Structure formats: structure tokens, C-alpha cells
Amino acid sequence: MGSKTIGAALGVVATLLVGIAIWLSVAYNVAATDMHADAVRWTLDTTMHRSVSSRAQDIDLPESVSDGMLSQGAEHYAASCAHCHGGPGVEPATWSRGMRPEPPHLVEAAAEWEPKEIYWIAENGIKMSGMPAFGPHHGREELLAITAFVSQLPGLSPEDYTAMTSGGGHGGTAAHSE
Ligand code: HEC
Incomplete structure (x- = not known):
């Protein structure tokens, strides 16, 4: 291949990149009131699922879950997650319905x-979704408790949820940092 051909090919690529950059900055609507197109939503969802499942494989979880861990997880969930993800019998906060993507109801999801x-x-x-990382300020014990509770959410009744999150007795040792 001559250097002229390579030069021409590079020119085409550069023009395409500039075109895409202009399209992204001018034509793409960043408003959260504008729903993601189906193709964009599908691409983001699929990428997210694959990325999470490949990275999560090495995580070590305990075999069993104690009641204390579950109720600790429930308190964390009510304080840090429910306003975006709802709970059994509890709707997410109205403002979170203005997020794109809209945080899913975790009772089903x-x-x-x-x-x-x-x-x-x-x-x-x-990244790029509004789902925060809790790792930087929550230790392994707290993350395990949250995980145990969220894994049980799909089978939990509104009555159980209310009982677990109404803040009875468990009085943790450390101050809550939510
Ligand atoms: C400020 C809002 C917000 C808070 C608070 C929040 N999340 Fe999320 N979460 C999101 C959004 C938005 C998504 C969707 C991400 C996507 O689809 O790309 C999400 C997705 C998820 C998912 C994947 C569900 C799915 O099928 O897409 C899980 C699991 C999850 N969050 C757990 C939690 C837990 C546990 C907490 C609390 C410790 C929490 N989230 C707090 C906004 C939030």
C-alpha cells in the first residue's frame, strides 16, 4: 500500500471521527427527560450485565447469612438505597423518577x-448511570449485609420490610455513615 493510499484512508477516518464528535455534541440530546433510544438502552444494559458478571466472579461470599446481618442490611438499604430503588410496598422518591436510566425497582430487578x-x-x-459506588465509604461487613438483604428482597412482604426497617433495637456500634 502506498503512502498516498494510507494518507487517504487516514483522512476518511479523521473525517468520520470529526463527524461523530459534531453529532455527539450538537444532535445528541443529553436531557434526562429524553428517553434513551431502544438501541442505546439495549447496548448499555448488555454492556453493563457482561461487565458486572465477568468482574464479580472472584468475589468471595460467606456460605450462610445470619439474622443480624439481614437486619443490618435492611437498615442500610432503607437509608441508602430505597429512595432510588423502592422496597416491598414502598415507592422510590419522586425525584429519582427523573433519572435516566430510571433506577429499577429492586424488589423485581x-x-x-x-x-x-x-x-x-x-x-x-x-458509571454514567447515577448508581453510586458504596465501596469507598462502606466496609466489607456492611457490603455483605446489604448484599444479603438485597438478595432476599424479591421474596419479602411489605409487612416484613416495614418490620425490618422500622429501626428497632439493633443499635449498631459504629455511627451510621449513610
Ligand atoms: C441515586 C440513586 C441510586 C441510589 C441511592 C442507589 N442506586 Fe442502585 N442503581 C441506580 C441506577 C440509576 C441504576 C441503573 C443502572 C443501569 O441500568 O445502568 C441502579 C442499578 C442498581 C442495580 C442493578 C439493577 C438492574 O437490574 O439494573 C443494583 C443491584 C443496585 N442498583 C443496587 C443498589 C444498592 C444495594 C443501593 C444502596 C446501597 C443502591 N443501588 C443505591 C441508582 C441508585
Whole structure:
């Protein structure tokens, strides 16, 4: 291939890149009131699922979960997650319905994820989505408790949820940092 051909090919590539950059900056609507197109949503969802499941495989979770851990997880969930993700019988906060992507109701959505993946998501968050990383300020014990609770969310009744989150007795040792 001559250097002229390479030069021409590079020219075409550069023109395409400039075109894409202009399209992204001018034509693409960043408003959260504008829904993601189906193709964009599908691409983001698929990328997110694959990325999470490949990274979560090495996470080590305990074999069993104690009641104390579950109720600790419930308190964390009510304080840090429910306003975006709702709970059994509890709607998410109105403002969170203005986010794109809209945070899913975890009572249903948690059933699609393995506990390791839930742990990974809570620890690391999801870029460009508004799902925060809790790892930087929550220790392994707290993340394990949150994971245990979220894994049980799909089978939990509104009554159980209210009982677990009404803040009875468990009085943790450390001050809550939510
Ligand atoms: C400020 C809002 C917000 C808070 C607070 C929040 N999340 Fe999320 N979360 C999101 C959004 C938005 C997504 C969707 C990400 C996507 O689809 O790309 C998400 C996705 C998830 C998912 C994947 C569900 C799915 O099927 O897409 C899990 C699991 C999750 N969050 C767990 C948690 C837990 C556990 C907490 C609390 C420790 C929490 N989130 C707190 C906004 C939030």
C-alpha cells in the first residue's frame, strides 16, 4: 500500500471521527427527560450485565447469612438505597423518577442478579448511570449485609420490610455513615 493510499484512508477516518464528535455534541440530546433510544438502552444494559458478571466472579461470599446481618442490611438499604430503588410496598422518591436510566425497582430487578453481582454493583457502582459506588465509604461487613438483604428482597412482604426497617433495637456500634 502506498503512502498516498494510507494518507487517504487516514483522512476518511479523521473525517468520520470529526463527524461523530459534531453529532455527539450538537444532535445528541443529553436531557434526562429524553428517553434513551431502544438501541442505546439495549447496548448499555448488555454492556453493563457482561461487565458486572465477568468482574464479580472472584468475589468471595460467606456460605450462610445470619439474622443480624439481614437486619443490618435492611437498615442500610432503607437509608441508602430505597429512595432510588423502592422496597416491598414502598415507592422510590419522586425525584429519582427523573433519572435516566430510571433506577429499577429492586424488589423485581434483584432477582436477575446473583449475590456476587449485587455485591460488586453496591461496591463499585455503575458509571454514567447515577448508581453510586458504596465501596469507598462502606466496609466489607456492611457490603455483605446489604448484599444479603438485597438478595432476599424479591421474596419479602411489605409487612416484613416495614418490620425490618422500622429501626428497632439493633443499635449498631459504629455511627451510621449513610
Ligand atoms: C441515586 C440513586 C441510586 C441510589 C441511592 C442507589 N442506586 Fe442502585 N442503581 C441506580 C441506577 C440509576 C441504576 C441503573 C443502572 C443501569 O441500568 O445502568 C441502579 C442499578 C442498581 C442495580 C442493578 C439493577 C438492574 O437490574 O439494573 C443494583 C443491584 C443496585 N442498583 C443496587 C443498589 C444498592 C444495594 C443501593 C444502596 C446501597 C443502591 N443501588 C443505591 C441508582 C441508585
